[in-house]
Amino acid sequence: MKAEAPVKPHIGDLTIEELREALAGLGEPGYRADQVFGWLYKKAADGFEAMSNLPKAFRDKLAGAFRIGPLELFGVARSKDGTEKRLFRLADGPCVETVLIPAGGRMTVCVSTQVGCRRACAFCASGLNGFVRNLSPSEIVGQILALRHALDAPLTNIVFMGMGEPFDNFDNLARSLRILNAPQGLEIAARRMTVSTAGLIPGILRFKELDLQVNLSISLHASNDETRTALMPVNKKYPIEKLIAAAKDYIAGGGRKITLEYILFRGINDGAQDAEGLTRIAARLRAKINLIPYSPVHGLPFQTPSEAEIQAFLKRLEETGVPVTLRHSKGRDIQAACGQLAGSLIEEYRKARK
Numbered sequence: 295m296k297a298e299a300p301v302k303p304h305i306g307d308l309t310i311e312e313l314r315e316a317l318a319g320l321g322e323p324g325y326r327a328d329q330v331f332g333w334l335y336k337k338a339a340d341g342f343e344a345m346s347n348l349p350k351a352f353r354d355k356l357a358g359a360f361r362i363g364p365l366e367l368f369g370v371a372r373s374k375d376g377t378e379k380r381l382f383r384l385a386d387g388p389c390v391e392t393v394l395i396p397a398g399g400r401m402t403v404c405v406s407t408q409v410g411c412r413r414a415c416a417f418c419a420s421g422l423n424g425f426v427r428n429l430s431p432s433e434i435v436g437q438i439l440a441l442r443h444a445l446d447a448p449l450t451n452i453v454f455m456g457m458g459e460p461f462d463n464f465d466n467l468a469r470s471l472r473i474l475n476a477p478q479g480l481e482i483a484a485r486r487m488t489v490s491t492a493g494l495i496p497g498i499l500r501f502k503e504l505d506l507q508v509n510l511s512i513s514l515h516a517s518n519d520e521t522r523t524a525l526m527p528v529n530k531k532y533p534i535e536k537l538i539a540a541a542k543d544y545i546a547g548g549g550r551k552i553t554l555e556y557i558l559f560r561g562i563n564d565g566a567q568d569a570e571g572l573t574r575i576a577a578r579l580r581a582k583i584n585l586i587p588y589s590p591v592h593g594l595p596f597q598t599p600s601e602a603e604i605q606a607f608l609k610r611l612e613e614t615g616v617p618v619t620l621r622h623s624k625g626r627d628i629q630a631a632c633g634q635l636a637g638s639l640i641e642e643y644r645k646a647r648k
């Protein structure tokens with residue numbers, strides 16, 4: 295029986311330093327890596343043959359050593375409010391989703407880092423569908439690349455808040471941030487990127503060591519352990535006080551300011567005591583609060599508070615002087631809450647593999 299040829303690495307999985315090293319191994323000088331990076335990220339070349347100013351012999355060498363190619367766009371859903379969701383199908387079948395959010399002169403892309411998620415937050419469509427696999431750097435960056443070159447307007451902000459827990463895929467996340475930030479590539483400023491975690495303490499500590507000045511946001515969603523554990527099982531392992539200690543350590547180590555994400559659920563975390571607890575945590579961390587009214591997910595029992603309840607909660611926070619912004623979920627008509635659209639496709643993928 296003929297042995298299968300090993301799968302070549304995707305060239306988009308490499309940082310500029312790794313590419314330089316790999317090309318040195320092929321006998322190529324260092325500047326070739328800068329040229330290739332420019333083709334991949336500034337000119338969005340989708341094949342080696344498109345890199346027209348590189349010698350043919352070098353392009354052949356590249357093709358012999360690496361795979362190349364963009365993500366396959368599987369579908370687009372556009373909301374009345376301008377939010378757009380793109381579904382990308384990965385080479386092995388499952389889909390991931392990327393959300394484009396135009397607002398206030400910004401063009402923000404919400405990127406996925408995993409297919410599904412193993413953290414099983416009670417309110418989340420991605421959690422509902424379980425974990426399938428991590429995304430590679432080329433699959434993470436590929437979402438941004440596809441949008442960047444499809445739009446007239448420049449992308450201003452990247453948030454890692456789509457499907458998956460970014461710190462559960464730490465190495466590929468770190469590589470992706472370096473690729474996005476590289477001056478030879480997409481040149482996206484670190485302060486324009488935000489990584490959002492459910493509160494994985496080892497990830498926060500490693501993130502500090504990266505020293506990239508990328509923003510960190512923590513999904514808190516409750517100010518006491520009982521409620522938080524019910525909403526987010528990750529809280530059992532990394533409870534609130536330990537999480538605060540890690541966040542303080544991160545800030546003391548030179549990290550940028552932290553944002554606390556807080557989804558408001560009716561009757562669960564929207565009372566006066568919840569507001570008080572939340573402002574106390576925010577004050578201890580000198581953090582900004584991002585308040586997000588819950589966006590319903592089909593099949594889950596949670597409710598969105600009424601506008602009056604949302605405003606009352608917001609007022610309680612504002613009265614304490616902590617910086618707070620209210621961000622209404624966008625794209626409700628296209629199921630823009632993370633994982634909603636891709637979830638059904640992941641289910642299909644699983645069935646097909648059985």
Ligand code: SF4
Nearest residue numbers: 411414415418421458
């Ligand atoms: S909210 Fe985030 S961490 Fe929790 S299950 Fe969903 S994707 Fe995973």
